[in-house]
Amino acid sequence: MKNNILVLNNHGLGDVVMSFSFFENLLSNDSKSKILVLFKSNLEKELFTLTLVYDKNQSRFKLYSMNEIKKLFLYIFRIKKAYSLGINEVKSKKLFKILGIKEYYLAHSYEYIKSKSTNVLHNEKILHKSLLYDNLLYLSDRFNLNNTSKDFFVDLENVNDIGKYIVLTGGSGELEKHKRWTSIGYRGLVEKIIDNTEYKIVFVGSSSEQKIVDEILLNIENKYQEKIIQLNGETSLKELIKILRNSSLVVGNDNGVLHIASACDSKILGLFGSTDYLITGPMGNYIEIIDNRIECAPCYAKDGNIEGCEDNICMKGISSKQVYNKLKAILKL
Known part of the structure; x- marks a missing residue:
């Protein structure tokens, strides 16, 4: 047996x-x-x-x-x-x-x-x-360990009729809202990318996170809308993997989509502050991190409180200009 x-x-x-x-x-x-x-x-x-x-x-x-x-x-x-x-x-x-x-x-x-x-x-x-x-x-x-960064997923048919695009993922679990970057920050980043590059913006995540995207895009000018594709709750896991694989860059705070992107070996720009990227951040060959860690971080590790703090000033301290400048360096713009 x-x-x-x-x-x-x-x-x-x-x-x-x-x-x-x-x-x-x-x-x-x-x-x-x-x-x-x-x-x-x-x-x-x-x-x-x-x-x-x-x-x-x-x-x-x-x-x-x-x-x-x-x-x-x-x-x-x-x-x-x-x-x-x-x-x-x-x-x-x-x-x-x-x-x-x-x-x-x-x-x-x-x-x-x-x-x-x-x-x-x-x-x-x-x-x-x-x-x-x-x-x-x-x-x-006492196993022999092999730690590698690579694409861990099976081959899937890649169909890309979107063109050149950058994926944004701003969600997190309902009990982990302290991980999220600000809606104002994401909106400013969207505007900078569309104003200054040829890239389209693709939002991905769960259907419950659509309200985050709605808040990001609230009152955004019409000239930006035609280059924004909203796919929250619209993709299967297979479709999400294909979208992440074909992207030029994935930008987001600490969440599941960012980790799936790392398992696709995609280029990633992770936004951290409330959590420790050295412990829970994405791992891969093309990872860049903006870490705005402050004295109290990681804010939910020491007492086991997953809900974190009510005012995530660490994430609020990351500016859209800072993220866009790092994005330009990654994509050599």
Whole structure:
């Protein structure tokens, strides 16, 4: 009977992207075990199915979302080992105890307290989340790790009838509004790009983030509208990946789309201040960061409060001129 390895990966899209190299390394160092993965929702699960690591190893994987957690109990006596990728330590331990798993490893990038546990990694190591997850493998089995920045997704038919364009993504989770750059900042950037370049602007994100785009474009002059394409809530994950791959540049604050763009190996300009880009920022070959970190940042890590502060002056301190100047340097304008 083959052993199973359980991986808890039930955070958002960004965390799932950060785990891609973890799974590549896990499979390359374990040729027999079946990998059971628990995702937050079907959206995160779907994103993982578009990766090369899944496409080439489908028979090795069993994927679940949180509403399918009961199915895991079918494997209760066959799970040998488990990894928790940035999940609440108490919840992870409880689940592992219920499943009878004795060998497990935890990664919690936002815990600043020290732990006596020998199988817990914290970000006192100053590790990016992707590397933190990979270090769980090293901790458990002394694996050979291969950390690469590349396009992690399967080949998709690329059809681009938009022309030259720059993607803007200004959303974030409802509990993470402190990550967002200002609507005024994005609007000023849109105007500068259209006034001074040949690029079109493409907005992407979820349908619930359309209100952010509406606020950005509120009362913007008609001359800009013809070069703006709004695709919030209009794309599948496959279509989003194609749009990000074909873009000249992706500009945005800390969110899932920015991480998906990094997994496409796209050019990225990330806007940070309230979160630590060294831990949760995008990783890739073409990453530029504007970091307006102030004394209190990262504002939700020290006490575990995901809602952050009510006045994200760090993000408000980033100007559209500053972002446009960095954009020009990246695109050699």
